[in-house]
Amino acid sequence: MKIEAIRTDFPILNTGVIYLDSAATSLTPEPVLDAVLDYYRDYNANVGRGVYRLARMASQRYEAARSKVAEGIGAKTQELIFTKNTTEAINIVASGMGLKKGDKVITSVWEHHSNLLPWIRAKNELGMDLVVVKPSTESSEAKLEASDFDAVIDKKTKLVAITHVSNALGSLMPVEEIASICEDNNALLLLDAAQSVPHMRINVKALGCDFLAFSGHKMLGPTGIGGLYIKAEHMAGTEPLTVGGGTVEDASFVDYQLKSGYEEFESGTPNIAGAIGLSAAVAYLEEIGLDKVKSWEAKLAKRLIEGLQDIPGIKLYGYDSSDAFRIGVVSFNLEGRTPNEVALLLDKEASIAVRSGHHCCIPLMDYLGPGAEGTVRASVYLYNTEEEVERFLAVLARISKGG
Numbered sequence: 106m107k108i109e110a111i112r113t114d115f116p117i118l119n120t121g122v123i124y125l126d127s128a129a130t131s132l133t134p135e136p137v138l139d140a141v142l143d144y145y146r147d148y149n150a151n152v153g154r155g156v157y158r159l160a161r162m163a164s165q166r167y168e169a170a171r172s173k174v175a176e177g178i179g180a181k182t183q184e185l186i187f188t189k190n191t192t193e194a195i196n197i198v199a200s201g202m203g204l205k206k207g208d209k210v211i212t213s214v215w216e217h218h219s220n221l222l223p224w225i226r227a228k229n230e231l232g233m234d235l236v237v238v239k240p241s242t243e244s245s246e247a248k249l250e251a252s253d254f255d256a257v258i259d260k261k262t263k264l265v266a267i268t269h270v271s272n273a274l275g276s277l278m279p280v281e282e283i284a285s286i287c288e289d290n291n292a293l294l295l296l297d298a299a300q301s302v303p304h305m306r307i308n309v310k311a312l313g314c315d316f317l318a319f320s321g322h323k324m325l326g327p328t329g330i331g332g333l334y335i336k337a338e339h340m341a342g343t344e345p346l347t348v349g350g351g352t353v354e355d356a357s358f359v360d361y362q363l364k365s366g367y368e369e370f371e372s373g374t375p376n377i378a379g380a381i382g383l384s385a386a387v388a389y390l391e392e393i394g395l396d397k398v399k400s401w402e403a404k405l406a407k408r409l410i411e412g413l414q415d416i417p418g419i420k421l422y423g424y425d426s427s428d429a430f431r432i433g434v435v436s437f438n439l440e441g442r443t444p445n446e447v448a449l450l451l452d453k454e455a456s457i458a459v460r461s462g463h464h465c466c467i468p469l470m471d472y473l474g475p476g477a478e479g480t481v482r483a484s485v486y487l488y489n490t491e492e493e494v495e496r497f498l499a500v501l502a503r504i505s506k507g508g
């Protein structure tokens with residue numbers, strides 16, 4: 106990859122920041138900024154409503170964005186709903202898939218609050234059972250195996266809702282194996298793909314999932330836009346989270362009839378510029394090649410791990426030397442310093458931005474030991490360089506010595 110050329114597309118890098126927090130939100134390249142501004146400058150109109158030229162143009166670009174983003178994850182255009190983000194996408198499924206008392210949902214100890222709280226709420230409100238799968242062996246690697254899911258799945262299980270990649274640990278879930286366990290047990294599979302869609306080639310059909318949620322802002326797109334893939338056969342059986350304008354086939358003062366398919370889910374004026382910006386982000390990633398992005402990140406992650414292992418007092422979380430592949434997310438703590446102290450020192454000394462805290466995974470942090478104080482997390486993306494990783498390691502080594 107031509108990293109230096111890529112970096113010129115990200116104006117924020119001119120500030121001198123060493124940005125190692127892409128798992129929280131990614132930086133935004135010029136073509137995405139242009140796509141958003143072009144909408145506001147050249148064809149700013151609402152979608153799916155007006156018949157005049159600008160409105161037709163906006164609607165056409167908005168629907169073209171849907172096709173582009175759907176194609177990017179191997180879905181049909183009609184199987185993609187635009188949402189605010191991953192969180193909203195998961196909430197749509199939790200409240201809309203018709204769960205009831207006697208049903209069972211399985212999730213895991215790795216989950217982000219956004220793939221845990223909706224299920225806890227559904228359990229409290231609807232009375233279904235919720236099982237949280239933990240690793241069979243307790244360790245700071247917290248590795249989950251497909252067999253851990255096989256052990257708890259049964260005929261009552263309606264859904265397995267799991268993350269594809271842990272945002273706190275960077276570990277990968279064996280999703281293909283879990284998908285086949287789901288199929289054998291007639292259970293549906295929801296993947297929280299917030300941390301995978303930005304970093305690897307995703308094909309919902311090959312993965313064998315029924316629902317897949319992701320966020321634009323983690324994949325070079327704007328904030329406030331995300332997506333939910335709903336396999337065609339589940340579309341009619343899923344209720345929208347909200348109802349209102351833009352989704353109506355017919356309405357009276359006492360009743361209404363919604364449009365069918367994806368159109369019934371996006372009530373109110375959608376994030377038009379966001380969707381168009383997200384499709385520009387997909388195009389940008391495709392032009393570089395997601396396979397190249399994946400292998401570049403794996404290379405940086407390998408060096409991060411090696412370097413961290415050489416610093417006295419560092420404890421890594423979620424790292425397993427037997428893993429064939431690692432995403433560019435590394436979680437650790439430094440003895441004698443809180444995660445926030447480490448993050449503040451890295452920022453103060455070298456403008457290095459890392460995340461510190463519980464990473465919206467308090468139950469996982471409790472399970473692993475650090476509790477809500479959490480860990481330090483460094484995460485890389487296509488614009489990070491080997492030099493930045495070396496600088497981070499050198500500054501951290503100095504901090505570890507009290508310098």
Ligand SMILES: Cc1ncc(COP(=O)(O)O)c(C=O)c1O
Pocket residue numbers: 128129190191192193217219220268270271272297299300320465
């Ligand atoms: C694995 C995972 N799931 C869900 C989310 C929530 O994403 P959003 O805040 O965009 O809804 C995140 C964000 O960090 C995440 O990493």
